[in-house]
Amino acid sequence: MPTRIHQVVLTLCLLLASPGLRFASAQEKAASLVTIESGDLPIILSAPHGGHDAIANVAERQGEGVERFNPRSDSNTDILTERLADAIEKKLSKRPYVVIARFHRKYVDANRRGRDAYESEEAKVVYDSYHQALAKARSQVMERWGRGILFDIHGQAVEPKAILRGTQNGKTTAHLVGRFGRETLIGETSLFGQLASQGLPVIPAVGTDDRERVGYDGGYTVITHGSGSGGTLDAIQLEFGNELRSNEAIPSTVSKLTDAVAAFAKQYLSTEERAALVERKERRTGQVRVGVYCDVGAGPSHKDLLKALQKFEDVSVRKLMADDIRNGALGDIDVLIQPGGSGGGQGRHLGENGRETIRSFIREGGGFIGICGGAFLASADYSWSLNVLDARVVDRNHWARGKGTVQIELTDAGRQVLKSKEQQLQIFYAQGPLLAPRNHPDIADYETLATFKTEIAENGAPEGVMKGTTAIARGDFGRGRVFCFSPHPEMTEGLEPLVHVAIDYVKRKHLP
């Protein structure tokens, strides 16, 4: 080995010494073995196993000690992926990102971790250039659209007519499922649901919780670049049966696949770039800059919230991902709103790092509003809580107590703060927390602005527990203010202005 490296260095020195000539660097050579195209859609297509080319100075892999060693290519998946990119561009007038391995799998297996993927330094350069291209595409998609999807294209021969799904049983699509529900993975509107509706057999079957086929359930690429390891790019491995990728079958497969991808994109992806969605980011006099958490754990109600916020003329809105929060985005906003959804999902996705960033933001005078799931998050009751409202959650076990309109009763303070003449309000409730004082020594006591007058007690929740618990609360945290709604003003027609009242109440005090 040392001799060979010495030789390479020597050759390189000789090459560099020749004036006027330019030779391809190792990186450039590697680049020619990987097709890399930037796109204008939040969709990435990758194909690690369809290549044919040899790699200079690289021998075929021996595979010693490699689990499930496989040097065979997934034939025609390179062509299938190219055609798919072209067809998507034709149908949507925009092109997906594309990363295709042109090297044969017997030299490098681009869908394995490094030590199982290559057996020499020269091969490593090629492997790295493949995954760096994917990592770059992933971060660009997250930056430009906030989120997106990667389809990793493979071939298999165990189910010749079918397509197998590989997501580590949902792990690599954690963000998508967290945001839009399990339907996005297994339902009729999922990618595989769309494929099945065009007559393509899929495994697992649509609408079932059946496990993915072992050995085809999602490899290194979807595990590494998908949302199971954080971030907002979801990843799905598609394993096409050999009858679907024969030369004769490719046109029909590509056409169905394109329709499925387009339908999926329409339903679950935002093809508008984020820059266009960030409204009035620059500050105008008197504008309150509101950040809305739109990442893992945010439920569908965050859309109602964004819609309600649009109507407030003195409010500018920015959508925030957990990464944005961890990377300092709170420095540019006055009020953070954590919307409905899963408080645990939000808290865990923010991580201790993100949660502490939010705490210091409020401590230093920033405003915080939690709605439903966001109020669970604000409480001081869970390992993933923010601990910014001195509240515990009553009857934690029966959090899934049902949804519907309830009556809440405002306290005197509540009527004053919420500027309401009414003492009782009808408001939509969707399994928000039943709050009660926690008496934490380090957090200021909260003030009750409203309590539940009527209740919902389904799914085994005992009756009589919800009534009288806190429905709306406010508290101080450091120099900042915290406001929590257990029910949903933004989803109750006529009560949307309560969100504005809350923004006004918690916004940084130095604002006009």
Ligand SMILES: [Zn+2]
């Ligand atoms: Zn494969």
